Amino acid sequence: MLANVYSAGLIGLNACLFSVQVDECNGLPRSIIVGNVSPSVREGLERAIIALKNNGFDLPPKKITINIQPADVRKNGTSFDFAILAGMFIATNVKENPYQNYAFLGELGLDGEIKHIPGVLPMTLAMEEAGIEGVFVGKEDEKEALHCKKLKIIALSCVREWIKILYPFLIKKPSLNSLEMKLKGSRKIEVKKSCISQNQTKKICMGFPLSAKDNKVQKEIADFSDIAGQEAGIRACVIAAAGMHAMLFSGPAGSGKSMLARRIPGILPKLSEEEKLEVSKIYSIAGDLSGEEGLLQERPFRAPHTAISQNTLLGGMVGGNLVPGELALATKGVLFLDELPLFRKETIEALRSPLEEKEVVLHRLQQVFSYKVDCILVAAMNPCPCGFFPDRNRCHCTPGQIRAYQRGISKPILERIDISLELPPVALENALGKEKKFSSEELSKQVIEARRRQNERFKAEEYIEWNSQMGPSELEKYCFLGKKEEDFMKKVFALKNLSMRTYHKVLKVARTIADVDGKEDITVEHLAEAVSYRIVEENLY
């Protein structure tokens, strides 16, 4: 008999619905799997056969063919295991499927346990869109799958439960297989102890510095009111947050660069339900969305170590699957690159086109993947190798050393950063004294107001949400300068020797500053402030 069941897999950062067809016919006994599958999918067939056997169902000695379609798409991962087993069981044992429009998601153990797979959230969302009625998932993945409102979710811990639900008459007498009994008694402890859970393996492969959970704890305590002084730095953070501008802090050790960066997610507006789903989908694929917490509630803050590779930053292949990079994991939040000059040159340079085009295009294993970049890049650097320049009482670096250090960041990268700022060293008495302080709550009001203005402005534009995404044609449309403002720009550019490329950056930032101040027109004051955020770049080159 021919059986047809549904499952889903990941292609890049998207999930896709697949159907698994299983046919049983006369011939030499063997089972094969076709449909452009990778070894990880092919191994699933072995797992399914043995899981069936260990639950008391042997396959008949016939030729069994499994086809996963669409057959021309390369399939990866272990999400098909359960569907393969279900298809085989229906085709060979019961010959009927009462749950025609249901899908199966999960990896199998040899004992029939259904395990966690990455990407359940986007997969179930894709199923919902395709009109699937319900889905069988593992217990671990239940929380994640429940975010699909229309889909019926049936969570199971092992294959036997599924058979019991569908065909209760088949499991009347206990299984004769003694191995299964043994496993059943000891499974929980043995399995958990002997192997690392999938979540952990992923973390080891990718070197994630923070999980979504750690992230949350940190965020709760980070408020701008913890920071003494740094008025200019805080102002720059507000502007960057309002217009999603990339930002660079240069300042001596201990001046509070990372403190400022860590507090930026706190002044961004709360994630909407739609945004939560969007971000959670990516974390789900990375295997970093822990089942118990459900959707990601807070804006992500990613701070990768300086040793990070290009693949980890942009996204790379791990075991045939595309694993989202830090840039994707920071979607709707902040990607913080501390000590920017210490990153590998090629890692920083790889950020060129994502910063410019706001999109990452990856060519991996004969496939092309792309995803949108939608985060605030915040970078920080010391002014010199020892970190104390220009305090010459402590800094003994030679001018050559300082130049070499600062030039670790190329001009093209600096040009793609909208806001750059020097932070002053903070003296202890300032940190303890009664400095003017800003609370995240107050600052976030400014950001929300500026964002509201932008939403209104770009209502008609399809691809633009924030000021930082404006192209030359939009700049002409939305950043009109009066005579006085144009004269000012001419004078300042002559004085500071700024390049034409800088001109557009200044306009964009000035637009955001005007939005933060609640003004419709860009004035000289806004331009003056925007120009002041370009000075570090002019200093370095």
Add this chain to the structure above:
Amino acid sequence: MREILAMEEDFPERLREIPDSPKCIYLIGNLPEKKEPTVGIIGARNGTEYGKKVALSLARELVAYGIGIVSGMAYGIDSAAHRGALEGGGKTYAVLGSGADVCYPAVNQKLYEEIAKTGGIISEYAPGAPPLPHHFVERNRLIAGLSDVLIVVEARERSGTFITVDRALEQGKQVFAVPGRISDALSKGCNKLLMEGAGICLSQADILHCFSIEAGEKKQAEIHLNEEENRVYQALRLDGKHIDCLAKELKMSVEKLYPILIGLELSGYCESKGNTYSRRSL
């Protein structure tokens, strides 16, 4: 480039007189004229912003009286002195530790070309000679030799600058030092010189005095500033202040300060380096 042998008439009188006078020198541009007063301005390569400002300012003021500025075109104070002279539209002379056609440090290429155009590049090493460490020790005697008066702007307690000072004293030149705070590492050398009897250089007038030039009444630049701008200007110093520091002092918000500071910069009263702002002149 010209090669001038010691026996030639064009060989500078000043260098002929010093002990261990070079056999020949290589020259791009011109030498200081016999009657042209010259001042050497030297100091640390990794000088502070303040030190560089002082060197620049002194050089700019001195060239206005027809004084040529001599230095070594190194990083820091040296470069600042040359720049100041060029800004003031005067003549400046660089004595190199490499061949006269070798620009060292390479970043000073633009400065090198400008000095060659208006003043002169001088070296006792053959064209193409690399900048070897011992060359700099030797060329310091030429800097001292070409200058009538030597000013040390900033130097650490142990500094190469003192080689030049020693040569200058051997040659009987007058040495001045710019005093600094006793806690600043880069002023320790200068303060030590003062203790040992060097002249105190507080402004260009002290130097002009040596040449018996009456320091002209410094025309007080007319300042057209509104009240707010003036308040900000009064808070600025020669060494830079970060915008946060100004904001705190003046009790103004940074977003208000940015336009005022850019305005001051456009009208030439203020200068910025990064987000640190300073007065343009003393």
